[in-house]
Amino acid sequence: MSSNTGLEITGVNKVFRSGGRTVQALENISLSLSAGKVGVLLGPSGCGKSTLLRMVAGLEKPSEGDINLNGRAVSQPGRDRGMVFQDYTSFPWLSVRENVAYGLRINGDRSALNEGTVDHFIQAVGLEKFANAYPHQLSGGMRQRVAIARTLANYPELLLMDEPFGALDPETRWQMQDLLLNVVRKERNTVLIVTHDIEEALYLGDVVYFLSRHPGRLNETIHTDFKAGLPEGDREAFLKSEDYRRLELHIRRLMREEGRDAA
Numbered sequence: 001m002s003s004n005t006g007l008e009i010t011g012v013n014k015v016f017r018s019g020g021r022t023v024q025a026l027e028n029i030s031l032s033l034s035a036g037k038v039g040v041l042l043g044p045s046g047c048g049k050s051t052l053l054r055m056v057a058g059l060e061k062p063s064e065g066d067i068n069l070n071g072r073a074v075s076q077p078g079r080d081r082g083m084v085f086q087d088y089t090s091f092p093w094l095s096v097r098e099n100v101a102y103g104l105r106i107n108g109d110r111s112a113l114n115e116g117t118v119d120h121f122i123q124a125v126g127l128e129k130f131a132n133a134y135p136h137q138l139s140g141g142m143r144q145r146v147a148i149a150r151t152l153a154n155y156p157e158l159l160l161m162d163e164p165f166g167a168l169d170p171e172t173r174w175q176m177q178d179l180l181l182n183v184v185r186k187e188r189n190t191v192l193i194v195t196h197d198i199e200e201a202l203y204l205g206d207v208v209y210f211l212s213r214h215p216g217r218l219n220e221t222i223h224t225d226f227k228a229g230l231p232e233g234d235r236e237a238f239l240k241s242e243d244y245r246r247l248e249l250h251i252r253r254l255m256r257e258e259g260r261d262a263a
């Protein structure tokens with residue numbers, strides 16, 4: 001894989017200044033996420049995960065450093081990136097089908113409006129039976145699936161997600177994690193996800209970036225190669241594996257050290 005495919009973050013600093021107060025949110029963050037991989041930003045509250053994701057989305061500018069996606073500099077929001085937020089951002093007055101088509105419409109992509117794309121992604125997230133339902137008729141998990149389908153229907157090169165499953169009950173959360181992995185493997189998206197859930201990070205991520213806080217630094221990069229030797233989608237085998245237990249404990253310790261530093 002050539003070095004300019006995927007996401008490349010180089011020497012990124014972020015300082016917030018407001019009312020005479022300055023906060024260094026991130027310090028000297030460098031990472032590279034290969035195309036087609038799932039990267040996870042993990043770390044304690046306030047370590048700058050959302051800030052970093054928002055900078056990759058182009059919603060916020062680094063104070064220093066560079067962000068490149070597939071060889072192009074990121075300086076503003078763009079169609080090459082799609083963002084899914086924690087609160088289900090669907091429009092209550094539009095049906096599931098209209099919600100999924102909405103992104104295509106605002107992007108002026110008439111060709112995509114042949115409905116094929118819309119139906120494809122409604123199917124990918126398992127909502128065929130609910131295509132004509134309205135968001136208030138859906139559960140939280142289903143609404144989050146609408147948001148994912150709508151974002152993927154734009155074929156973003158990079159899918160960005162900030163704690164997308166944080167508000168879901170544990171069982172639905174597991175289902176959504178599997179659904180996400182199935183869809184992005186099929187569509188070959190590159191994904192960057194924020195979470196503070198260790199199990200979620202290790203289950204979803206090909207690479208887990210552990211950030212420490214004040215200021216947010218990249219403390220450790222963890223590759224989850226051990227999953228290649230496990231049956232795909234077998235949660236129990238994953239949770240039982242020695243590698244998982246070892247890494248989970250290791251990250252738990254890192255989290256605890258962070259807590260001590262804060263106290």
Ligand SMILES: Nc1ncnc2c1ncn2[C@@H]1O[C@H](COP(=O)(O)OP(=O)(O)OP(=O)(O)O)[C@@H](O)[C@H]1O
Pocket residue numbers: 016017018023024025043044045046047048049050051052196
């Ligand atoms: N717009 C802003 N103005 C000033 N400070 C900010 C702003 N946004 C974030 N910060 C500060 O930057 C730091 C990182 O915040 P951020 O929201 O990125 O953390 P996080 O890792 O996403 O936390 P959480 O897990 O609680 O969502 C915090 O100290 C926060 O107070």
Ligand SMILES: [Mg+2]
Pocket residue numbers: 049050051
């Ligand atoms: Mg956050």
